[in-house]
Structures are given as structure tokens and as C-alpha cells.
Amino acid sequence: MEKTMMFSFFLVALLSTNFFTGSSEPVLDTEGHPVRPGVKYYILPPYPGAGSGLTLAPNKGKCPYEIVQILSEPANGLPVTFSSANAHDKTIQLNTDLNIKFTDFKHTTPCHESKVWKFDASKQQFVTVGGVEGKPGPETLPNWFKIQKEHKDYKIQYCPTVCKKCRVICGDVGPVIYNNKKHLAVKESPLSVIFKKA
Template sequence: MRFCTLASQVLICYLSLLAFRGKPLLVAVHADSDPAPVLDIKGHNIQTGVEYWILPVIRGRGGGLTLATTGNRNRSICPLDVVQEQQEVSNGLPLTFSPVNLKIGVVRLSTDLNIKFSTSAAVTICLNTSKVWKLDNLDESTGQRFVTTGGVEGNPGPKTISNWFKIEKYDKDYKLVFCPTVCNFCKVICGDVGIYLEGGVRRLVLSKVPLKVMFKRV
């Protein structure tokens, strides 16, 4: 009878030990369920608030991204629009990424984020205009939705719905996407960010053909 009691105690202790050792495994599985981090060209995680260049993977069709005044506008010069540099050798202007949850510290795939040109680098005539990206209203002359600036950083919700973008995998590289999920009841138009050639200017626009991009730390 003593043997049975001792054996039972050993079994209970063994099961308790397994349960205790199993807890970290459950935490690890939960952590792995987070979206994968976005990597720069050196394989490092992209960090929030750190400056990067967004560069095209396919060479020979322009360089990095910058700001410009474009034609066919029914509004004032400001805010400036997001375009691709004509010269392939140009990296464009540095940008920073601000995910909806800034506490994470790392930019992850399929996560709502603000994209903003560096204030120090983006010295333009529109000094009082935000350099945060946003999707503009439908351009009636072209039937396109262009990416411009003048957006609001943070404050996720229906009033800032046009200011949130995402980074998604595209083959072995990445693409920029507009499909915000910061508002559960808002109806949004989703699409990839590509290039629209207008008068020799390579404007960023919602497109069926995404611009394949990579990220280089400044």
C-alpha cells in the first residue's frame, strides 16, 4: 500500500513538472503567430522611426521615391505627390514607418502603418504640410487614385482611414498595399501600389501591377 502511495505521488509530481515545463512552449507558439518582420536588403528587421529608402527591385525603370508637383490637379500645389525618381542611381528621399502599434518597435507584414518622408530631408515649398502618405481622392481626369502627402500620423480610425498602408510579400521581395483595417465598419478600396506614367512623371497609384520594392537603411 505504501508503494502505491509513493508511486502515485511520483506520478503526480511528474505530471506537474510536464505542465510547468509546457507553459513556455505555449507562449512561444503564440509569439510565432505574429506576422513576420519586414527585412531590409541586408536581412535586418526594419525598425520603427528609423530612416530607409524604398527602392525598386527591377532596375532600369527609375530610382527611389520622392516628392513632386504633378499636373492635372484641381487643387493647390500643396500637398506634394509621391513619385519615383527618374534617375535609377537616385535613392530618393528617406522615409520612416510607424505601425499602428508603436510599442512593437519592428515593422511587420500585413500591418497597418504610416509612411512618412523624413522631415529633415524633405525640404520643400510645402513647409507647413505633413509628409505622411495618404491615398488621394479619385482623380476625375485620369480615373486614378494617386498617393500623395498631407496625411495624419497615428490616431487610427475612420477620420484617418486614407493614411494607412501595408507591406506585403511579393515573390521573394515586397510590395506596398493600401487596404487599411484600422476601422472595422469603414468601406475601403483595396489595391496594390504601382506606377502611373503621366507626362514623363512616374506617380504612385493604386494599380493592378504592383511596384516590387526593397528597403535600404540610410
């Protein structure tokens, strides 16, 4: 990976083949049902007072748009769909490489990129849109995320394993206050989340 992928605050580079063992536990929504590919869900904090759902915000007139948490309450934000790197998966599993894509974004914007989540390896290390859906491999590493358990809830993590020979830096997706907005970035402290069917 490029030097810009290096985190000054987090883990040293790890071989993706050695980082995690597989897991067959399904991710559950707020009703206790398995989260399924292609179905719309809201990503929400698990308790009141922790903010609301997620949406997109302009990047000072530049593309792509950035992912932010809505500060006012209550608000579901934009729904997302999940798709696994294994197209045959009927449910979303813990510790599985997956794409996350916003749906129902109806605002007219000057940006025409996809609404697939992407890790931006710049200094801020924000999560943006503009990723590529599917095509797992070294060229699409920034587009793959995982869901992990976080106590009784969940967290989203960047630690792709779609390339067996690639070296990657792993980190949790959590909030960072920047320009009065609560951006999602890859960092040490995760944002605890739940998944509510839209």
C-alpha cells in the same frame, strides 16, 4: 466611403474585418535585418533598370505634393520612416497598418502639409503627402498602408483595417505615367520594392 473611393478597375468593396488574417512575419531590409519603426530607409526597386527611389513632385502649383519615382539612375531618393498602428511594435510586420513618412525633405515649398503618405481618392488615385500620423480610426483611413510579400521582394498596399466597421477598397501601390512623371497610385499592378537602411 464616398463614391470617389470606387475603383473602376479593381476590387469590389470588402469588409476590412474579413480581408486578411494576421501575420507575425517581420519585414526585412536589404541586410536581412528587421525593419524598425522610426529608422530611416530608402524604398527602392529590387533590380537595375526599374528606376530609382522615391521623391516628391509639385502638383501643378497645388498642394499637396505627389509621390513620384525617380527615373534617372542611380538615386536613392528621399528616406522614409515607418510607424505601426500598434505603438508597441518593435519591428514592422507584414500585413500591419502603418504610416509612411518622408524625412530629410529640405526644399522650400509653398505647401506646409505633413510628409505622411496619404491615398488621394480622386480620379487619378495618386499617393500624396499631407496625411495624419497615428490616430488610427475612420477619420484617418487614407493614411494607412501595409507591406506585403511580392515574390522574393515586397510591395506596398492600401487596404487599411484600422476601422473594424468601415468598408474599404483595397489596391496595390504601383507606378502610373502622368505628365512625364512616374507617379505612385493605388492600382492593380504593384511596384516591387526593397528597403535599404539610410
